[in-house]
Every structure is written in C-alpha cells, then in structure tokens.
Amino acid sequence: MSDRQEWPLYEVFIRSKQGLDHKHVGSLHAPDAKLALQNARDVYTRRGEGVSIWVVPSSAITASDPEDKASNFDPADDKIYRHPTFYTLPKEVDHM
Amino acid sequence: MYTQSMDIPGQQPRAVAAAEQGAQEQEFEARIAADRKVEPRDWMPEAYRRTLVRQISQHAHSEVVGMLPEGNWLTRAPTLKRKAILMAKVQDEGGHGLYLYAAAETLGVSRDTLLDQLHSGKAKYSSIFNYPTVSWADIGAIGWLVDGAAIMNQIPLCRCSYGPYARAMIRVCKEESFHQRQGYEIMLALANGTPAQKRMAQDALDRWWWPVLAMFGPHDSDSQHSGQSMRWGIKRVSNDDLRQKFVDATVPQAELLGLTLPDPLLKWNAQRGHYDFGPIDWDDFWKVVNGDGPCNRERLATRVRAHAEGAWVREAAMAHAEKQRRKAHQEAA
Numbered sequence: 335m336s337d338r339q340e341w342p343l344y345e346v347f348i349r350s351k352q353g354l355d356h357k358h359v360g361s362l363h364a365p366d367a368k369l370a371l372q373n374a375r376d377v378y379t380r381r382g383e384g385v386s387i388w389v390v391p392s393s394a395i396t397a398s399d400p401e402d403k404a405s406n407f408d409p410a411d412d413k414i415y416r417h418p419t420f421y422t423l424p425k426e427v428d429h430m
Numbered sequence: 431m432y433t434q435s436m437d438i439p440g441q442q443p444r445a446v447a448a449a450e451q452g453a454q455e456q457e458f459e460a461r462i463a464a465d466r467k468v469e470p471r472d473w474m475p476e477a478y479r480r481t482l483v484r485q486i487s488q489h490a491h492s493e494v495v496g497m498l499p500e501g502n503w504l505t506r507a508p509t510l511k512r513k514a515i516l517m518a519k520v521q522d523e524g525g526h527g528l529y530l531y532a533a534a535e536t537l538g539v540s541r542d543t544l545l546d547q548l549h550s551g552k553a554k555y556s557s558i559f560n561y562p563t564v565s566w567a568d569i570g571a572i573g574w575l576v577d578g579a580a581i582m583n584q585i586p587l588c589r590c591s592y593g594p595y596a597r598a599m600i601r602v603c604k605e606e607s608f609h610q611r612q613g614y615e616i617m618l619a620l621a622n623g624t625p626a627q628k629r630m631a632q633d634a635l636d637r638w639w640w641p642v643l644a645m646f647g648p649h650d651s652d653s654q655h656s657g658q659s660m661r662w663g664i665k666r667v668s669n670d671d672l673r674q675k676f677v678d679a680t681v682p683q684a685e686l687l688g689l690t691l692p693d694p695l696l697k698w699n700a701q702r703g704h705y706d707f708g709p710i711d712w713d714d715f716w717k718v719v720n721g722d723g724p725c726n727r728e729r730l731a732t733r734v735r736a737h738a739e740g741a742w743v744r745e746a747a748m749a750h751a752e753k754q755r756r757k758a759h760q761e762a763a
C-alpha cells in the first residue's frame with residue numbers, strides 16, 4: 335500500500351494467426367514496453383491465442399469522442415452509392 | 431414569471447447542463463432498452479458506474495484471493511501432472527483478476543485504489559474462499575463445484591451491458607471450463623480409488639456443498655441490488671434461478687461419482703421439472719461475508735503480505751525503466 339507510483343497502463347493487441355490483423359484484447363500495467371510485452375505474453379497468449387503482440391502506452395492513443403458519433407459517422411449512411419449493391423446491372427455481368 | 435427568470439450569473443449554463451444531461455440519460459436508457467452495449471467513454475448514470483465498479487472489483491478480488499486456497503496445495507499435489515495442472519489453473523485465476531481489474535479501470539478508478547479497498551477490508555470478495563482446504567479432495571471439490579458455480583454465474587455476464595466487462599467475461603469463460611473438468615477428474619479418481627480415498631472425496635463434498643449453494647447470493651426476495659442490476663442489463667439471471675440451474679446440473683454428476691449430496695431434502699420434483707433442495711444456512715453465510723468465516727483473517731493477511739513483499743520488485747522495475755529512459759535520452763542528445 336506504500337507504492338503510490340502505479341506502473342503505466344498499456345493496451346495489448348494480438349495477431350491471432352499469420353495473415354490476420356492485430357486486434358485489441360485488453361490492457362495491463364507494466365514499468366516499460368519490454369515488460370509489457372512479456373506480461374502480455376504471459377496473460378493473453380497462454381493457449382496459443384497469438385503469433386505476434388503489440389503493446390502501446392494507453393496514454394499514446396487518441397480516440398474519437400463518442401459525443402461526435404453522429405457527425406462523424408452518420409454521413410456515411412446516406413451514401414448508398416458507395417456500396418456495390420446500389421448498381422443494377424444486366425444479369426449477364428451481375429457477378430461483377 | 432419574471433421573478434423566476436431573473437438573470438443570475440451561472441444559472442443559465444446549469445439549466446443547459448441539466449437539459450443536456452436529460453438527453454444523455456434518455457439516450458442511455460434507450461441504449462439499455464435496445465440491448466446495445468455501453469462503452470467506457472459513453473455517458474452513463476453515476477449509479478450505473480458505481481454499481482459496475484463495485485461488482486467488477488469484487489469479482490476481481492475474488493479471482494485473486496481465490497488463488498490462495500488452491501495455492502496452498504501446489505507443493506503437495508500428489509503427482510507432477512496434478513501439480514502442473516493446478517499451477518496452470520492458479521495462473522489462470524491470476525489472469526482473470528487482471529482482466530477484471532482492467533475492466534474496472536475503464537470506469538475511471540485506479541488499480542491501487544481497488545487494491546487498497548481489498549487490503550483494508552473495505553471491499554468484499556466471494557465468501558467461498560474463506561473456507562479451508564484441508565485435504566487434496568478439496569482441490570477436486572473446488573474445481574468441480576466452486577468453478578462450476580462460477581461458470582454458471584459468469585456465462586450470463588458475457589452478455590452484460592457494459593462492453594469491457596462482457597468482453598473480459600468471454601475470455602474468462604473460455605479458460606474456465608478446464609478448471610471444472612480437472613476438478614471433476616480429481617473427484618473421479620478418488621471416488622474410484624481406495625475406500626479411504628472415496629471417504630476423502632465424500633468428506634470434501636459434505637463440507638463444500640452448502641457454502642457453494644450460498645455462493646449464488648441471497649434469495650431474490652432478499653437481494654438488495656438485484657432488481658436495478660437486472661434493469662440495467664448488468665445481471666441477466668437471478669440468484670435463485672442460477673442456483674437452481676446449478677443444482678439440477680450437479681445432481682447427476684454426483685450420482686456418477688457414487689457420492690451423496692449432503693441434503694436429505696434433495697428430491698426430483700417432476701411437477702417443477704427441477705430438483706427441490708433444503709434451506710440454506712444464511713446466518714452462516716452472513717457470518718462469513720462479514721468477516722467471521724474460518725479463514726477470513728488468514729486469507730486477507732496472506733494477500734496483504736504478498737502485496738507488501740512484492741513492493742520492492744514493483745519499485746525496482748519502475749526505477750530501472752526510468753533509468754533506461756534517461757539513458758536513451760542522453761544518448762540521443
């Protein structure tokens with residue numbers, strides 16, 4: 335209870351297998367990046383869950399504000415022409 | 431009216447804030463009603479946040495204190511295989527604690543604060559870990575029954591309305607199933623062993639059965655937080671329903687072992703389609719919850735000692751990291 339200086343927080347990302355993206359799996363505390371990697375290996379890959387790990391200091395992440403969700407993401411909703419299903423083509427070439 | 435719309439500095443923004451809060455609250459309620467997830471930076475009512483911090487941190491504390499009764503047998507496991515298995519299980523429980531503390535931290539509370547609450551006795555952990563593990567059969571009974579009950583409780587939590595808690599639970603549940611299976615396998619070996627071994631298994635079952643049933647918490651009619659938690663989608667299945675489900679699942683498992691559940695009132699009720707069972711000793715449950723179980727003091731003291739004795743490691747690692755950073759900085763300059 336005496337140590338007031340908490341280890342910094344890291345976010346952990348794991349590539350579950352070769353060819354897939356790294357995916358956020360959780361977070362942990364560690365004194366530095368090297369130990370963060372080792373701790374991530376110990377807690378997040380005990381059953382072959384991954385082939386590669388990234389750790390990122392949580393403080394280094396810039397996130398979008400949930401308050402701006404509507405202005406950020408709603409405009410995409412009315413641009414249906416961005417999707418292939420918007421276009422009706424003759425049957426002969428419809429697999430395009 | 432004029433008197434009420436006097437222009438008092440500071441009043442206007444407050445009124446706006448209240449209106450905004452109203453809109454946020456409506457959005458939160460709508461999200462809960464539509465069964466959509468709440469994420470860390472979304473607006474949430476203070477009581478929702480407090481309830482989650484309390485529940486998730488208690489859950490985390492239980493995983494961590496839960497390592498102690500089993501850790502007690504690591505050096506005395508009967509074979510190398512059993513020792514390796516038990517080590518893996520105890521290590522998993524430490525990991526579960528980590529996932530859960532991390533989920534609680536997304537709600538804006540620090541790990542140190544949560545640990546202080548555990549170590550000062552202010553925060554609770556599951557009452558089940560305040561019972562002693564006096565024989566190897568207890569390790570079997572814990573895996574089979576305690577982890578079995580925990581799984582029953584944790585599966586619905588995978589659908590909890592708070593995203594980080596739900597995701598932590600999915601991870602935990604994946605790891606948890608081997609815990610119950612290895613426990614049952616220990617019981618199986620003992621139940622099929624010598625008469626003395628079988629007696630050992632029965633004795634463990636006799637001691638653990640009732641505390642495990644109490645683990646699901648007070649009856650729905652006496653459970654103070656349950657209603658609101660259900661409305662918020664934090665809790666999905668009531669204490670009594672989970673307990674019943676557990677009893678129904680466990681009776682045939684005990685029969686297969688050739689062991690007897692220590693309840694003379696236990697009986698299949700064809701009308702209900704469930705097993706009836708005898709009354710739980712709630713006085714004993716509350717005694718243990720409130721600090722007077724057989725091992726409360728010992729568990730907490732062991733936990734505090736482990737933390738205190740690890741302090742120098744945490745400080746040294748931090749100092750080393752600091753030094754490396756300074757060195758790298760100097761070399762770059």
Ligand SMILES: [Fe+2]
Nearest residue numbers: 493522523526
């Ligand atoms: Fe666990």
Ligand SMILES: [Fe+2]
Nearest residue numbers: 523577606609
């Ligand atoms: Fe477990």
